[in-house]
Amino acid sequence: MRTFGEAPPEPTFFERLKQGLSKSTAGLSDNLAGILTRKKLDTETVAELEEALIRADMGTTQAKAITAAIAKNRYDAEISSYDLRQLLRDEIAMILRKIQQPLAIDRGKTPFVILVAGVNGTGKTTTIGKLARRLAGDGHKVMLAAGDTFRAAAIEQLAVWASRAQAKFIATKPGGDAAGLAYEALELARAEGMDVLIIDTAGRLQNKTGLMAELEKIVRVIKKLDAGAPHAMLLVLDATTGQNAISQVEAFHASVPLTGLIMTKLDGTAKGGILVALAAKFALPVHYIGVGEGADDLQPFDAQAFATALTGAA
Ligand SMILES: Nc1nc2c(ncn2[C@@H]2O[C@H](COP(=O)(O)OP(=O)(O)OP(=O)(O)O)[C@@H](O)[C@H]2O)c(=O)[nH]1
Numbered sequence: 190m191r192t193f194g195e196a197p198p199e200p201t202f203f204e205r206l207k208q209g210l211s212k213s214t215a216g217l218s219d220n221l222a223g224i225l226t227r228k229k230l231d232t233e234t235v236a237e238l239e240e241a242l243i244r245a246d247m248g249t250t251q252a253k254a255i256t257a258a259i260a261k262n263r264y265d266a267e268i269s270s271y272d273l274r275q276l277l278r279d280e281i282a283m284i285l286r287k288i289q290q291p292l293a294i295d296r297g298k299t300p301f302v303i304l305v306a307g308v309n310g311t312g313k314t315t316t317i318g319k320l321a322r323r324l325a326g327d328g329h330k331v332m333l334a335a336g337d338t339f340r341a342a343a344i345e346q347l348a349v350w351a352s353r354a355q356a357k358f359i360a361t362k363p364g365g366d367a368a369g370l371a372y373e374a375l376e377l378a379r380a381e382g383m384d385v386l387i388i389d390t391a392g393r394l395q396n397k398t399g400l401m402a403e404l405e406k407i408v409r410v411i412k413k414l415d416a417g418a419p420h421a422m423l424l425v426l427d428a429t430t431g432q433n434a435i436s437q438v439e440a441f442h443a444s445v446p447l448t449g450l451i452m453t454k455l456d457g458t459a460k461g462g463i464l465v466a467l468a469a470k471f472a473l474p475v476h477y478i479g480v481g482e483g484a485d486d487l488q489p490f491d492a493q494a495f496a497t498a499l500t501g502a503a
């Protein structure tokens with residue numbers, strides 16, 4: 190119980206996720222409240238449900254499949270809004286469970302090389318900072334490499350996160366060669382006995398072939414030192430970009446085979462259903478989700494909790 194004058198407790202990670210997912214007017218949880226006023230799974234209710242799922246970014250195919258699974262054997266049956274949320278949560282959690290997979294650091298691979306890519310401003314550098322803190326907290330010796338050599342500010346930004354995480358840091362001068370820096374970073378990480386090397390990269394739009402070729406070059410150069418590296422090739426996606434995430438995954442995956450995804454900004458105006466669409470289309474693991482700019486705002490992806498927040502089920 191709180192006493193007078195005490196500050197309210199900070200919202201938990203789950204609460205922030207839930208709040209974020211209900212910010213958008215297309216938020217699923219709120220929209221579900223308007224459906225099922227007839228308390229029956231009739232044609233109109235089923236159509237409205239499908240529409241709500243599409244508006245939440247799940248894509249037509251998934252929206253149809255989920256609605257069909259729920260309506261099966263329950264057609265025209267009475268259903269409470271409570272039960273509907275539970276059913277939806279279970280269907281969505283089942284899809285998402287396939288992509289819930291922690292980022293496993295193989296201690297046999299030293300250093301374990303993580304390359305992080307994505308379009309501009311999705312949260313790559315911030316996510317690397319948060320990840321470095323987590324991994325350092327788990328006892329790993331971590332090095333961060335400022336592979337975004339385009340902007341001096343980007344190098345500074347990563348340096349700040351490195352010092353917060355007490356991670357080693359390597360950079361080159363602004364405008365320097367990103368692939369060359371990645372190579373040097375791996376050499377240095379080896380020499381210094383690092384467990385994990387995380388390489389940041391500049392933001393690049395997925396349809397700019399020159400920039401995608403540069404990313405491929407970074408991978409090629411790393412492989413000269415270690416054919417198995419990068420051991421994790423992560424794409425950072427901004428959840429508020431919605432359906433464009435599909436084409437981002439498609440293009441990056443075609444260029445440098447991805448091993449996993451991280452979804453940020455779920456505290457923003459994300460509708461959240463995009464994760465369901467991505468799960469069905471690519472089945473790539475989602476390692477972490479982000480709900481803010483702070484160091485503790487990155488958490489492992491939990492399918493059940495996410496589905497609960499998305500549907501507003503208890
Ligand atoms: N609300 C919120 N903001 C975030 C989250 N993750 C990152 N940000 C913010 O998004 C902005 C961009 O983050 P960066 O980490 O610089 O993104 P980036 O992908 O490295 O950007 P470029 O290097 O310019 O491509 C910053 O203001 C971050 O604080 C998140 O989960 N939630």
Ligand SMILES: [Mg+2]
Pocket residue numbers: 313314315337343389390391392
């Ligand atoms: Mg950056």
